[in-house]
Amino acid sequence: MCGIIGVLGFHEVAPLLVESLKRLEYRGYDSAGIATVNEGRLDRRRAVGKLVNLSDLLVHEPLAGKAGIGHTRWATHGAANLGNAHPHRSGPVAVVHNGIIENFRELRAELAEAGITPETQTDTETVALLTRMFIDRGLAPREAAVATLKKLEGAFALLWLFEGENDLLIAARKGSPLAIGHGAGEMFVGSDAIALSPVTDRITYLAEGDYAFVTRAGAEIFDAEGRRANREETRIDLSSTRVEKAGYKHFMAKEIAEQPVVLGDALRHYLTPEGVNLPAELDFSGLERLTLVACGTAFYACSVAKYWFEQLAGLPCEIDVASEFRYREPPLPAKSYAIFVSQSGETADTLAALRYCTEKVQKTIAVVNVPSSSIARECDLALPILAGVEVGVASTKAFTCQLLVLAVMALKAGIDRGHLSADQVQGHLDTLRALPGLMNAALTTSNDIAKLAERLAEAQDILFLGRGPMFPLALEGALKLKEISYIHAEGYASGELKHGPIALIDRLVPVIVLAPHDRLFDKTVSNMQEVMARHGKVLLITDSKGIAAAEGTWAQLRLPEVAEPFAPILYALPAQLLAYHTAIAKGTDVDQPRNLAKSVTVE
Ligand code: F6R
Numbered sequence: 001m002c003g004i005i006g007v008l009g010f011h012e013v014a015p016l017l018v019e020s021l022k023r024l025e026y027r028g029y030d031s032a033g034i035a036t037v038n039e040g041r042l043d044r045r046r047a048v049g050k051l052v053n054l055s056d057l058l059v060h061e062p063l064a065g066k067a068g069i070g071h072t073r074w075a076t077h078g079a080a081n082l083g084n085a086h087p088h089r090s091g092p093v094a095v096v097h098n099g100i101i102e103n104f105r106e107l108r109a110e111l112a113e114a115g116i117t118p119e120t121q122t123d124t125e126t127v128a129l130l131t132r133m134f135i136d137r138g139l140a141p142r143e144a145a146v147a148t149l150k151k152l153e154g155a156f157a158l159l160w161l162f163e164g165e166n167d168l169l170i171a172a173r174k175g176s177p178l179a180i181g182h183g184a185g186e187m188f189v190g191s192d193a194i195a196l197s198p199v200t201d202r203i204t205y206l207a208e209g210d211y212a213f214v215t216r217a218g219a220e221i222f223d224a225e226g227r228r229a230n231r232e233e234t235r236i237d238l239s240s241t242r243v244e245k246a247g248y249k250h251f252m253a254k255e256i257a258e259q260p261v262v263l264g265d266a267l268r269h270y271l272t273p274e275g276v277n278l279p280a281e282l283d284f285s286g287l288e289r290l291t292l293v294a295c296g297t298a299f300y301a302c303s304v305a306k307y308w309f310e311q312l313a314g315l316p317c318e319i320d321v322a323s324e325f326r327y328r329e330p331p332l333p334a335k336s337y338a339i340f341v342s343q344s345g346e347t348a349d350t351l352a353a354l355r356y357c358t359e360k361v362q363k364t365i366a367v368v369n370v371p372s373s374s375i376a377r378e379c380d381l382a383l384p385i386l387a388g389v390e391v392g393v394a395s396t397k398a399f400t401c402q403l404l405v406l407a408v409m410a411l412k413a414g415i416d417r418g419h420l421s422a423d424q425v426q427g428h429l430d431t432l433r434a435l436p437g438l439m440n441a442a443l444t445t446s447n448d449i450a451k452l453a454e455r456l457a458e459a460q461d462i463l464f465l466g467r468g469p470m471f472p473l474a475l476e477g478a479l480k481l482k483e484i485s486y487i488h489a490e491g492y493a494s495g496e497l498k499h500g501p502i503a504l505i506d507r508l509v510p511v512i513v514l515a516p517h518d519r520l521f522d523k524t525v526s527n528m529q530e531v532m533a534r535h536g537k538v539l540l541i542t543d544s545k546g547i548a549a550a551e552g553t554w555a556q557l558r559l560p561e562v563a564e565p566f567a568p569i570l571y572a573l574p575a576q577l578l579a580y581h582t583a584i585a586k587g588t589d590v591d592q593p594r595n596l597a598k599s600v601t602v603e
Helices: 014-023 052-059 102-113 124-136 141-151 251-256 259-270 296-313 322-328 348-357 374-380 395-416 422-445 446-456 472-485 492-498 521-532 548-549 568-587
Strands: 003-008 031-038 041-048 069-072 088-090 091-102 153-162 169-174 179-182 185-188 202-205 211-216 218-224 233-235 289-294 317-321 336-341 363-368 381-384 460-465 488-493 510-514 537-543 555-557
Touching: 003 014, 003 091, 003 153, 003 169, 003 211, 014 052, 014 069, 031 052, 031 091, 031 153, 041 052, 041 069, 069 091, 069 153, 088 124, 102 124, 124 510, 141 153, 141 211, 141 460, 153 211, 153 289, 169 185, 179 218, 179 233, 185 460, 185 555, 202 348, 251 259, 251 568, 259 395, 259 422, 289 296, 289 322, 289 348, 296 317, 296 336, 296 395, 296 510, 317 322, 322 348, 348 363, 348 374, 363 374, 363 395, 363 446, 374 381, 395 422, 395 568, 422 555, 422 568, 446 555, 446 568, 460 472, 460 492, 460 521, 472 510, 472 568, 488 492, 492 521, 492 555, 510 521, 521 548, 537 548, 548 555
Parallel strands: 289 317, 289 336, 336 363, 363 381, 460 488, 460 510, 510 537, 537 555
Antiparallel strands: 003 069, 003 185, 031 041, 031 069, 088 091, 091 153, 153 169, 169 211, 179 185, 179 202, 202 233, 211 218
């Protein structure tokens, strides 16, 4: 979602602001802008669309100044047009914002009573107008920002810049993350460490409810009650914030290709030669239930894991999408763990679901890619998935690494609960250890997939079918395809086909069947035959044992054999490659698909 950057530097800041915004592009945005203070004078430039439009504007209308703020906006309130782009300005106040001011309508009414009329449709402008109102009433910028903060409800990160103040940024965090970067006599503020990594590796994360007065001399941080707060300064590993395409055309292509390596790293972390390496405090033996909550792709990882926890550990497992779970207010047994899966660790709904579970369950566990994230920090235990920075908006390597960590947890649960024999455990460990090699082999199907994708790109609708743990993978395959190629796609449990979706089948609807030769294979093949009997165009993705059933299909892809029940980790790769190559064939923006954001910090 929206990206924020602020700089109090020694040199002209405009180029640095734009450079930092480029590093935040991966979060998704539809307009961008910067504001600076130059010799006391506040000014701004904004442009709709890609950052290159802002850069072009700055060539013709440069912006001088050594103090500035910048923003990439992902529209929530009001269209993605110039007027609604950030920074928002009112008189001496400029502000950028990520998140939602939930009570902005009430605040607008209050402003109207004071004779102040907004010019935009955004909730953010309310913040600028309120701050200005307080300044007009005689408050200094710091007091005005704090007075404004007290009136705001919702989840947000805010950064203010003021006319006449060459050495002041005010930052505030409630719900959405914000980090302060320390330089040598320079100071920075950013939405994440990635934005700050070109300028510093010394970071202080603001805690929930904090606000900070930042000058070149340092940052004074206050908690939600206005008390001075000491927040730890940490050094980030700059290699962990590297965002380069490394010769690939797209981040998504690079991230798909990286999977054998990152999965290998995660395996080395979570498996020892003897067995599973998870914190001892993670003990599944006495549990009555597990609850897994997430959004989007991370939810599909949970959906696959449900099969694993139930089959390998006999542990009842409830899964839900966070946006439903948080308002459903489900009863939770005390003898249960709640697991929150999130690449970013900042997804607003998942965070709210976690807060609902805190104190109700025995332990809350985060499975996240960003160890410093809000979800990681607020859970009792955080397990990193070790995927490395994921820049492509469509999640790929984070998905398979989430699956790996959940698979290892399910194995531990099976061991703790005495549900697996030593031989079974060994067999599952061997399967997991073999995955990076199998993934390398699966990646060699990329050229074949590219050829098939040219045909798939002509389709209006595509169905994905799977059974058992391959059913959630069918859902994930359909999500991946629709989000980057914009082709309508649905995933179904193969057995559900004749309960409705078979009505869609004709010569024009490709049906992608994800079917390793497992104990459910024959049943899936029967469903596939039903599709072909109605002239459906089937692409069968299977292994060398299953390929014999491919007669009459439109196309086949052969993957290496992988033992049950971990096939979804391997079959994720052709599903991702199908989406990638179909999007390429359609010429869509693979890394930043329309309307999508990488980190969804609003509900
Ligand atoms: C799809 C995708 C999204 C995310 C979802 C949750 O490719 O990436 O569906 O999985 O927005 O995000 P995180 O994992 O950051 O909580």
